[in-house]
Amino acid sequence: MKQSRLMSLVETATNVVVGYVLAIATQIVVFPWFGIETGLPEHLTIGLAFVGVSLARGYLLRRLFERLRGW
Template identity: 90%
Template sequence: MKQSRTMSMVEAAANVVVGYGLAIATQIVVFPWFGIETGLAEHLTIGLAFVGVSLARGYLLRRLFETVRMRKLSTERMQVGQYLQRKPKSKTNDVATDVDGPSELAVGSKPW
Protein backbone atom coordinates (compact mmCIF):
# COMPACT_ATOMS: atom_id res chain seq x y z
CA MET A 1 0.00 0.00 0.00
CA LYS A 2 1.30 3.45 -0.91
CA GLN A 3 1.84 5.95 1.89
CA SER A 4 0.74 9.50 1.12
CA ARG A 5 3.05 12.47 1.56
CA THR A 6 0.79 13.77 4.33
CA MET A 7 1.02 10.52 6.27
CA SER A 8 4.79 10.47 5.73
CA MET A 9 4.94 13.91 7.36
CA VAL A 10 2.64 12.83 10.23
CA GLU A 11 4.79 9.77 10.87
CA ALA A 12 8.02 11.80 10.74
CA ALA A 13 6.54 14.44 13.09
CA ALA A 14 5.40 11.81 15.62
CA ASN A 15 8.85 10.25 15.48
CA VAL A 16 10.48 13.63 16.12
CA VAL A 17 8.16 14.52 19.03
CA VAL A 18 8.83 11.21 20.76
CA GLY A 19 12.55 11.52 20.01
CA TYR A 20 12.62 15.07 21.34
CA GLY A 21 11.13 13.99 24.67
CA LEU A 22 13.59 11.12 24.95
CA ALA A 23 16.50 13.38 24.01
CA ILE A 24 15.63 15.93 26.70
CA ALA A 25 15.33 13.20 29.33
CA THR A 26 18.61 11.64 28.18
CA GLN A 27 20.43 15.02 28.27
CA ILE A 28 19.18 15.70 31.79
CA VAL A 29 20.57 12.34 32.95
CA VAL A 30 23.75 12.06 30.86
CA PHE A 31 25.11 15.65 30.74
CA PRO A 32 26.00 15.68 34.47
CA TRP A 33 28.06 12.49 34.01
CA PHE A 34 30.35 14.52 31.74
CA GLY A 35 30.39 17.62 33.93
CA ILE A 36 28.00 19.57 31.72
CA GLU A 37 25.68 21.56 33.94
CA THR A 38 22.74 23.22 32.16
CA GLY A 39 19.26 24.24 33.10
CA LEU A 40 16.00 23.01 31.63
CA ALA A 41 15.82 25.99 29.25
CA GLU A 42 19.20 25.06 27.74
CA HIS A 43 18.17 21.42 27.39
CA LEU A 44 15.01 22.46 25.59
CA THR A 45 16.93 24.83 23.31
CA ILE A 46 19.56 22.22 22.45
CA GLY A 47 16.77 19.76 21.67
CA LEU A 48 14.93 22.27 19.48
CA ALA A 49 18.09 22.93 17.47
CA PHE A 50 17.89 19.36 16.18
CA VAL A 51 14.12 19.07 15.70
CA GLY A 52 14.04 20.62 12.21
CA VAL A 53 16.95 18.51 11.00
CA SER A 54 15.42 15.35 12.46
CA LEU A 55 12.01 16.09 10.95
CA ALA A 56 13.48 16.74 7.50
CA ARG A 57 15.67 13.63 7.73
CA GLY A 58 12.74 11.39 8.69
CA TYR A 59 10.47 12.77 5.98
CA LEU A 60 13.08 12.61 3.22
CA LEU A 61 14.16 9.08 4.10
CA ARG A 62 10.53 7.94 4.15
CA ARG A 63 9.91 9.48 0.72
CA LEU A 64 13.14 7.95 -0.63
CA PHE A 65 12.17 4.46 0.49
CA GLU A 66 8.62 4.95 -0.80
CA THR A 67 10.01 6.00 -4.21
CA VAL A 68 12.29 2.95 -4.33
CA ARG A 69 9.37 0.68 -3.39
CA MET A 70 7.07 2.17 -6.03
CA ARG A 71 9.74 1.90 -8.75
CA LYS A 72 10.26 -1.75 -7.85
CA LEU A 73 6.51 -2.40 -8.05
CA SER A 74 6.32 -0.55 -11.36
CA THR A 75 9.18 -2.60 -12.81
CA GLU A 76 7.60 -5.85 -11.63
CA ARG A 77 4.25 -4.87 -13.17
CA MET A 78 5.96 -4.01 -16.47
CA GLN A 79 7.67 -7.40 -16.49
CA VAL A 80 4.38 -9.18 -15.83
CA GLY A 81 2.69 -7.16 -18.57
CA GLN A 82 5.44 -8.04 -21.05
CA TYR A 83 5.16 -11.70 -20.07
CA LEU A 84 1.40 -11.68 -20.60
CA GLN A 85 1.75 -9.99 -23.99
CA ARG A 86 4.13 -12.61 -25.38
CA LYS A 87 2.70 -14.81 -28.09
CA PRO A 88 2.53 -18.49 -27.20
CA LYS A 89 5.01 -20.72 -28.99
CA SER A 90 3.50 -22.89 -31.71
CA LYS A 91 3.44 -26.60 -31.05
CA THR A 92 4.91 -28.08 -34.21
CA ASN A 93 6.54 -31.10 -32.63
CA ASP A 94 5.19 -32.97 -29.63
CA VAL A 95 8.29 -35.17 -29.39
CA ALA A 96 10.79 -34.17 -26.73
CA THR A 97 14.03 -33.18 -28.40
CA ASP A 98 17.39 -31.97 -27.25
CA VAL A 99 19.72 -29.61 -29.07
CA ASP A 100 20.87 -32.21 -31.63
CA GLY A 101 17.47 -33.73 -32.25
CA PRO A 102 15.43 -36.52 -30.69
CA SER A 103 17.29 -38.48 -28.08
CA GLU A 104 17.37 -42.22 -28.45
CA LEU A 105 18.50 -44.79 -25.94
CA ALA A 106 20.23 -47.99 -26.87
CA VAL A 107 18.35 -51.12 -25.99
CA GLY A 108 19.10 -52.04 -22.43
CA SER A 109 20.76 -48.71 -21.56
CA LYS A 110 19.63 -46.67 -18.60
CA PRO A 111 18.52 -43.07 -18.99
CA TRP A 112 20.88 -41.85 -16.27
Protein backbone atom coordinates in the same frame (compact mmCIF):
# COMPACT_ATOMS: atom_id res chain seq x y z
CA MET B 1 -0.13 -0.14 0.46
CA LYS B 2 1.24 3.27 -0.44
CA GLN B 3 1.79 5.92 2.21
CA SER B 4 0.64 9.43 1.32
CA ARG B 5 2.94 12.40 1.71
CA LEU B 6 0.74 13.73 4.50
CA MET B 7 0.94 10.47 6.44
CA SER B 8 4.72 10.40 5.87
CA LEU B 9 4.87 13.84 7.46
CA VAL B 10 2.59 12.80 10.36
CA GLU B 11 4.66 9.67 11.02
CA THR B 12 7.92 11.61 10.87
CA ALA B 13 6.63 14.40 13.12
CA THR B 14 5.42 11.85 15.69
CA ASN B 15 8.79 10.14 15.61
CA VAL B 16 10.59 13.47 16.07
CA VAL B 17 8.39 14.53 19.00
CA VAL B 18 8.92 11.21 20.79
CA GLY B 19 12.65 11.41 20.04
CA TYR B 20 12.78 15.00 21.32
CA VAL B 21 11.22 14.06 24.66
CA LEU B 22 13.58 11.10 25.03
CA ALA B 23 16.58 13.25 24.06
CA ILE B 24 15.75 15.90 26.65
CA ALA B 25 15.37 13.24 29.35
CA THR B 26 18.66 11.64 28.28
CA GLN B 27 20.48 14.99 28.29
CA ILE B 28 19.23 15.75 31.80
CA VAL B 29 20.65 12.44 33.02
CA VAL B 30 23.84 12.15 30.93
CA PHE B 31 25.16 15.74 30.75
CA PRO B 32 26.11 15.84 34.45
CA TRP B 33 28.19 12.68 33.99
CA PHE B 34 30.44 14.75 31.72
CA GLY B 35 30.45 17.84 33.88
CA ILE B 36 27.99 19.71 31.67
CA GLU B 37 25.62 21.64 33.89
CA THR B 38 22.67 23.30 32.14
CA GLY B 39 19.15 24.23 33.05
CA LEU B 40 15.94 23.06 31.46
CA PRO B 41 15.74 26.03 29.05
CA GLU B 42 19.17 25.14 27.67
CA HIS B 43 18.21 21.47 27.33
CA LEU B 44 15.08 22.46 25.42
CA THR B 45 17.04 24.80 23.14
CA ILE B 46 19.72 22.21 22.42
CA GLY B 47 17.01 19.69 21.59
CA LEU B 48 15.19 22.15 19.31
CA ALA B 49 18.39 22.76 17.38
CA PHE B 50 18.16 19.17 16.12
CA VAL B 51 14.40 18.90 15.60
CA GLY B 52 14.28 20.55 12.17
CA VAL B 53 17.15 18.45 10.85
CA SER B 54 15.60 15.29 12.25
CA LEU B 55 12.19 16.11 10.79
CA ALA B 56 13.62 16.81 7.33
CA ARG B 57 15.86 13.72 7.43
CA GLY B 58 13.04 11.41 8.44
CA TYR B 59 10.58 12.80 5.90
CA LEU B 60 13.06 12.70 3.02
CA LEU B 61 14.19 9.16 3.82
CA ARG B 62 10.58 8.00 4.10
CA ARG B 63 9.77 9.52 0.70
CA LEU B 64 12.94 8.01 -0.81
CA PHE B 65 12.06 4.53 0.41
CA GLU B 66 8.46 4.99 -0.73
CA ARG B 67 9.76 5.83 -4.20
CA LEU B 68 12.21 2.90 -4.18
CA ARG B 69 9.42 0.55 -3.12
CA GLY B 70 7.80 1.06 -6.52
CA TRP B 71 10.87 -0.14 -8.44
